[in-house]
Amino acid sequence: MSDDSRPSPPAGSPTARTAAVIPAAGRGVRLGPGAPKALRALGGTPMLIHAVRAMAASRAVSLVVVVAPPEGAAEVRSLLDAHALPERTDFLVVPGGQSRQESVKIGLDALPPGHDIVLVHDAARPLVPVDTVDAVIEAVRDGAPAVVPALPLADTVKQVEPAGTPGEPEPVVATPERSLLRAVQTPQGFDRATLVRAHETVTGEVTDDAGMVEQLGLSVVAVPGHEEAFKVTRPLDLVLAEAVLARRRLNDGF
Numbered sequence: 001m002s003d004d005s006r007p008s009p010p011a012g013s014p015t016a017r018t019a020a021v022i023p024a025a026g027r028g029v030r031l032g033p034g035a036p037k038a039l040r041a042l043g044g045t046p047m048l049i050h051a052v053r054a055m056a057a058s059r060a061v062s063l064v065v066v067v068a069p070p071e072g073a074a075e076v077r078s079l080l081d082a083h084a085l086p087e088r089t090d091f092l093v094v095p096g097g098q099s100r101q102e103s104v105k106i107g108l109d110a111l112p113p114g115h116d117i118v119l120v121h122d123a124a125r126p127l128v129p130v131d132t133v134d135a136v137i138e139a140v141r142d143g144a145p146a147v148v149p150a151l152p153l154a155d156t157v158k159q160v161e162p163a164g165t166p167g168e169p170e171p172v173v174a175t176p177e178r179s180l181l182r183a184v185q186t187p188q189g190f191d192r193a194t195l196v197r198a199h200e201t202v203t204g205e206v207t208d209d210a211g212m213v214e215q216l217g218l219s220v221v222a223v224p225g226h227e228e229a230f231k232v233t234r235p236l237d238l239v240l241a242e243a244v245l246a247r248r249r250l251n252d253g254f
């Protein structure tokens with residue numbers, strides 16, 4: 001276990017310690033029936049374990065807090081014990097909440113003192129490369145209160161008047177300038193005090209944590225994301241994730 005009694009350096013310090021919160025308490029309704037999404041297998045290993053390894057792969061990350069499905073916290077603890085994980089990293093498991101936002105808040109509340117940079121990473125993004133994780137941490141160390149990995153869009157995006165009934169035609173009302181848009185991934189990185197303040201202050205629904213920081217009027221910066229950091233949301237995403245993992249294993253020779 002690490003010593004949390006020593007005074008912690010600020011997030012901008014090169015020695016600031018980083019913790020990762022992994023919200024993993026969702027059901028995965030869009031993926032279809034089965035176990036909670038984070039516990040479903042990818043290449044024979046639960047998706048959550050891939051996500052935990054992806055965070056722990058960064059030498060900067062000294063603590064990973066897993067926010068487990070409420071009824072699955074004991075199972076998650078056993079899974080962490082059963083899989084090889086870096087010894088330099090500590091792990092905590094807490095039961096999650098009703099929404100992603102609530103689960104992240106629970107994870108944040110469980111963080112011990114001494115970690116001044118916090119990453120929030122979806123369990124549903126099991127294949128994010130360590131270089132992306134490190135780029136996010138570096139941007140927080142460089143002074144950004146909130147950092148998102150992001151990619152340009154391949155498709156043109158339309159704003160519509162949503163139809164009341166699914167499948168009904170929807171009037172298009174605008175075509176935002178695509179070159180100004182980015183698809184945002186995780187891990188998102190934060191100066192801890194900023195993220196805590198955002199979660200204590202913002203009450204409306206948001207779809208990502210950086211959005212809460214934007215609502216505080218603070219700046220959020222985007223760094224390059226990675227194609228392999230995609231979110232496993234629908235069945236086809238799982239097919240893609242299996243293919244990416246198989247290619248990695250082939251390249252690594254096992």
Ligand SMILES: Nc1ccn([C@@H]2O[C@H](COP(=O)(O)OP(=O)(O)OP(=O)(O)O)[C@@H](O)[C@H]2O)c(=O)n1
Binds near residue numbers: 025027096099101233
């Ligand atoms: N109450 C919730 C809901 C979601 N999440 C987590 O937030 C991440 C991103 O959410 P998403 O991909 O939407 O997962 P689900 O909510 O499980 O998916 P769905 O909406 O299809 O049910 C996932 O790692 C998920 O486990 C969470 O910790 N607690």
Ligand SMILES: C[C@](O)(CO)[C@H](O)COP(=O)(O)O
Binds near residue numbers: 100209
């Ligand atoms: C946080 C996120 O992954 C950034 O793209 C995304 O907003 C989560 O959305 P979801 O609807 O909870 O999957």
